Amino acid sequence: MWQSKNATLTREFCNDLLIQLKQTHLDPVLKQLQGKGGSKLSFDDIIGGYNRIKDEYHNSAIGAKDVIAAVFSEFHPVSPRNDQ
Numbered sequence: 001m002w003q004s005k006n007a008t009l010t011r012e013f014c015n016d017l018l019i020q021l022k023q024t025h026l027d028p029v030l031k032q033l034q035g036k037g038g039s040k041l042s043f044d045d046i047i048g049g050y051n052r053i054k055d056e057y058h059n060s061a062i063g064a065k066d067v068i069a070a071v072f073s074e075f076h077p078v079s080p081r082n083d084q
Helices: 002-034 036-040 043-060 065-075
Strands: none
Touching: 002 036, 002 065, 036 065, 043 065
């Protein structure tokens, strides 16, 4: 029962953390991209916002490690490559 509660609390904390990090690091970049100066924004600026989210998430997330990884995977799903 405590494992289930820990997983639930970890998921809630991590989802809230990702929302906060996205608002802090990625939303301003996306807003700028849609504005007048959007053409001056580099791809590195966009990737930088994502990398800041990833780094801060992994440094700040606490709780069940499998849930921490799952929540981040749900935030940024990876599709299998289709090279055929």
